[in-house]
Amino acid sequence: MAKVTGLDGIVAAETDIGHVDGENGHLIYRGYWAKELAVHYEYEEIAHLLWVGKLPDASEKQQFTARLASSRELPLTVRRLLDNIPREMPIMSVLQTAIALLSGEFSWPPTLEQAISLTAVVPTIIAYSYRSQLGLAPIEPDNQLSHTANYLYMLTGKQPEPAHIKALNAYLILGMEHGMNASTFAARVVLSTQSDMASAVSAAVGAMKGPLHGGAPTEVIAMLDAIGNKEHAEAWIRQALERGDRLMGFGHRIYKTRDPRAEALRHVTEALSSNDPWFDLAIHVEKTAIALLEEYKPGRRLYTNVEFFAASIMRAIALPSELFTPTFTAARVVGWSAHLLEQAQVNRIFRPQSVYTGPMPE
Ligand SMILES: CC(=O)SCCNC(=O)CCNC(=O)[C@H](O)C(C)(C)COP(=O)(O)OP(=O)(O)OC[C@H]1O[C@@H](n2cnc3c(N)ncnc32)[C@H](O)[C@@H]1OP(=O)(O)O
Numbered sequence: 001m002a003k004v005t006g007l008d009g010i011v012a013a014e015t016d017i018g019h020v021d022g023e024n025g026h027l028i029y030r031g032y033w034a035k036e037l038a039v040h041y042e043y044e045e046i047a048h049l050l051w052v053g054k055l056p057d058a059s060e061k062q063q064f065t066a067r068l069a070s071s072r073e074l075p076l077t078v079r080r081l082l083d084n085i086p087r088e089m090p091i092m093s094v095l096q097t098a099i100a101l102l103s104g105e106f107s108w109p110p111t112l113e114q115a116i117s118l119t120a121v122v123p124t125i126i127a128y129s130y131r132s133q134l135g136l137a138p139i140e141p142d143n144q145l146s147h148t149a150n151y152l153y154m155l156t157g158k159q160p161e162p163a164h165i166k167a168l169n170a171y172l173i174l175g176m177e178h179g180m181n182a183s184t185f186a187a188r189v190v191l192s193t194q195s196d197m198a199s200a201v202s203a204a205v206g207a208m209k210g211p212l213h214g215g216a217p218t219e220v221i222a223m224l225d226a227i228g229n230k231e232h233a234e235a236w237i238r239q240a241l242e243r244g245d246r247l248m249g250f251g252h253r254i255y256k257t258r259d260p261r262a263e264a265l266r267h268v269t270e271a272l273s274s275n276d277p278w279f280d281l282a283i284h285v286e287k288t289a290i291a292l293l294e295e296y297k298p299g300r301r302l303y304t305n306v307e308f309f310a311a312s313i314m315r316a317i318a319l320p321s322e323l324f325t326p327t328f329t330a331a332r333v334v335g336w337s338a339h340l341l342e343q344a345q346v347n348r349i350f351r352p353q354s355v356y357t358g359p360m361p362e
Pocket residue numbers: 006211212213214216245246247248249250251252253254293297300302305306307
């Protein structure tokens with residue numbers, strides 16, 4: 001019998017939120033192409049779409065944006081925690097701990113209000129923790145700025161460039177939702193025990209940080225730095241594949257063609273990075289890697305995933321690599337909480353089976 005691993009092909013839930021069509025390379029959020037939403041709408045509007053089920057009209061958008069902005073401040077308990085946590089703790093671990101702390105104020109069943117307050121506070125926790133690691137004073141949120149602009153502002157203390165806001169907004173929207181990926185599944189499993197939304201999101205953050213999931217873009221930068229220039233790309237990738245290493249930013253359980261988010265992010269990055277030799281190298285490495293993956297892993301259909309160009313876009317807007325996975329988390333918290341609201345509507349505890357392969361008693 002074939003080894004049972006990874007729940008490959010198993011349907012764990014029905015959802016109205018997002019659809020990942022892996023054969024055709026399509027991603028749909030509640031009936032809309034995600035790649036279109038990313039360039040025509042703002043973070044707040046797509047959060048509304050994913051949580052409430054429809055795009056907001058102008059007055060709904062205004063009210064909803066104000067609601068989200070008014071929840072950005074850190075609760076005192078979280079501020080105290082962040083002031084006392086060791087500085088060298090990775091930001092994802094800080095985030096996981098801070099969200100777990102908030103679970104004391106959350107209870108079953110999950111609500112839209114809870115989704116708003118968690119989503120609003122995640123960028124503040126990231127920026128507070130990032131600045132504290134650098135020995136810098138925190139920047140209070142500016143409620144006149146959009147969710148995306150305020151995140152960049154809290155990181156740097158400077159008014160962000162419009163082109164950076166636009167690019168980050170597109171990335172955050174494309175990162176919000178992706179069906180039953182590992183972190184969303186983890187969140188739904190925790191909530192299915194009638195635990196609270198913050199505990200479920202804290203578990204999702206733990207799943208997100210692994211290098212096979214949301215931790216990959218940092219490794220993409222490391223790979224490109226190690227390759228260094230176009231002339232070394234082929235030899236470097238061959239050696240990696242011969243050692244049995246995985247190329248970060250390539251391969252996907254569902255996409256058997258190019259991830260549509262990679263395509264969309266490549267276009268957004270191109271607009272910011274014309275004449276950037278690093279981006280030129282990234283394009284060359286992508287092409288070389290796809291060809292070599294087919295040579296070393298024939299028939300596995302391994303293509304670029306979102307993380308390859310997530311790394312490029314975050315680098316292009318001058319985010320340091322330790323912020324890559326936290327920034328992805330600031331996007332995905334919307335999808336997690338949308339799934340948790342949905343899970344509560346149809347809840348039944350998740351309890352798959354295992355096949356016992358150990359010895360039996362004498
Ligand atoms: C937001 C996201 O989470 S996007 C994904 C981000 N993660 C990465 O970029 C990490 C690199 N990619 C991977 O490790 C994988 O492709 C995953 C984790 C994304 C998907 O894994 P799975 O669907 O379980 O694929 P699985 O591990 O079964 O791989 C199938 C085959 O392709 C190979 N393969 C898969 N991805 C890669 C890769 N990136 N580099 C080299 N080989 C790979 C495997 O070694 C395996 O080969 P085999 O048949 O000889 O054993």
